[in-house]
Amino acid sequence: MEYPSDFITGGDPLGNPVARAKAPNPRLASVNVRLTTGERAEMEEFADRSGFRTVSDYLRHLHDQAKMSTVEADADGKKHREEFPAPSVSTYHSTRLGTMLCGDSLAYLRDDANRGSVDLIVTSPPFGLVRKKTYGNEDAHLYCDWFRPFAEGFRRVLKSSGSLVIDIGGAWKPGQPTRSLYHFELLLMLCEEYGFHLCQEHYWWNPSKLPTPAEWVNVRRVRVKDAVNCIWWLSQTPWPKASNRRVLAPYSASMRDLLKNGYRAKLRPSGHDISEKFNKDNGGSVPPNLLAVANTESNGAYQDYCRRHDHPIHPARFPEQVPEYFIRMLTDPHDLILDPFAGSCVTGAVAEVLDRRWVCCELNEDYLHGAMGRFDPMPSALNRTKSVTYSIQPPCRVPVSEEEVPLVEHGGITREPPGTARKVQPPV
Numbered sequence: 001m002e003y004p005s006d007f008i009t010g011g012d013p014l015g016n017p018v019a020r021a022k023a024p025n026p027r028l029a030s031v032n033v034r035l036t037t038g039e040r041a042e043m044e045e046f047a048d049r050s051g052f053r054t055v056s057d058y059l060r061h062l063h064d065q066a067k068m069s070t071v072e073a074d075a076d077g078k079k080h081r082e083e084f085p086a087p088s089v090s091t092y093h094s095t096r097l098g099t100m101l102c103g104d105s106l107a108y109l110r111d112d113a114n115r116g117s118v119d120l121i122v123t124s125p126p127f128g129l130v131r132k133k134t135y136g137n138e139d140a141h142l143y144c145d146w147f148r149p150f151a152e153g154f155r156r157v158l159k160s161s162g163s164l165v166i167d168i169g170g171a172w173k174p175g176q177p178t179r180s181l182y183h184f185e186l187l188l189m190l191c192e193e194y195g196f197h198l199c200q201e202h203y204w205w206n207p208s209k210l211p212t213p214a215e216w217v218n219v220r221r222v223r224v225k226d227a228v229n230c231i232w233w234l235s236q237t238p239w240p241k242a243s244n245r246r247v248l249a250p251y252s253a254s255m256r257d258l259l260k261n262g263y264r265a266k267l268r269p270s271g272h273d274i275s276e277k278f279n280k281d282n283g284g285s286v287p288p289n290l291l292a293v294a295n296t297e298s299n300g301a302y303q304d305y306c307r308r309h310d311h312p313i314h315p316a317r318f319p320e321q322v323p324e325y326f327i328r329m330l331t332d333p334h335d336l337i338l339d340p341f342a343g344s345c346v347t348g349a350v351a352e353v354l355d356r357r358w359v360c361c362e363l364n365e366d367y368l369h370g371a372m373g374r375f376d377p378m379p380s381a382l383n384r385t386k387s388v389t390y391s392i393q394p395p396c397r398v399p400v401s402e403e404e405v406p407l408v409e410h411g412g413i414t415r416e417p418p419g420t421a422r423k424v425q426p427p428v
């Protein structure tokens, strides 16, 4: 029997050829999905219960549903935007590699940026502070709600190999010496609701931070100086591109000694087996997840520029070493870096020097006027003159008579009457 060329033949149970229409778009591709035995059994059961012949049919159905919800969400978003025109951003200044945008970065994240175009978002959003800065902060308990549209935008614009780095300071609850959980809630929300992965938490230790809040630290003496910001390094997949070889620290004197004189392999009391490989000079040591950078610059070129032109100096800048570290570790030259809460555009200036493309978006145009100071003249090198080593003194090394220094029994609920606070004896 002759069959038309768009028919393929199979066979019925009696062996008679049965004509089946040749699929116009045959499914010739296959993909291996790694599952546990339990996951596989569960999927098969769900597929069967939902009336699908195969797990493949079931997965295709789930995928179609996911596609539909995206289309609906986009359509909804479009309708919403038509009814309530979204704020837009405008180009404030462009350089060879980057652009400063003025306006609400949500507009850029939602409309202007290409989906999957950004290699690294490194930013410091307004913190959920109790005492508000001049540029306005969200209250801690509203923080996650405020952040949600940004989280959606970040997912939209980031490449799957990309990273999201958020520098975020902690906050005290009003009127009591306890801490807000808002930055941990943000982290949980980003991972649990938006599917980000926590690659590694980092801490930026600012050795020059003042002992605040003075009431709990200096007056009632019931808390210690708060000197670190959390930096959440997150990613879309568990495998963002990265290399710690790009951010090595100089070896310490003892490590240099060890490399010179050799190390005898042995089992440490901790159980760690330190092998001969420890003797290898890798050009520097892998840094810890603690970035020690003082944020003291008050008379740099940026401040001079702002003063000369009568622009406000941004009150909450991060030092260039913070974006530098993540840009070097997580991106290659010409990759695209985004800072959606740009402030004085530190990220853009660092990216420019490191030969990365960049977009910085800031709501308040006054800060962009000042940020121009970072590009006039164009930055050609990162500031290394203030690169120093900080040491931290061990606590508990000043002798104290516990009888003379009682604990504040009531936890500092009231101030101690003047003259009752005991003095710590100077070391003998």
Ligand SMILES: C[S@@+](CC[C@H](N)C(=O)[O-])C[C@H]1O[C@@H](n2cnc3c(N)ncnc32)[C@H](O)[C@@H]1O
Pocket: 103, 104, 105, 106, 123, 124, 125, 126, 127, 135, 314, 316, 317, 318, 319, 340, 341, 342, 343, 344, 345, 346, 347, 361, 362, 363, 364, 367
């Ligand atoms: C902590 S500051 C960033 C400082 C910056 N890292 C620097 O070193 O100069 C946060 C900035 O985000 C800006 N901002 C807040 N909401 C914004 C939004 N929706 N779009 C763009 N910028 C926003 C604020 O005006 C503020 O300047």
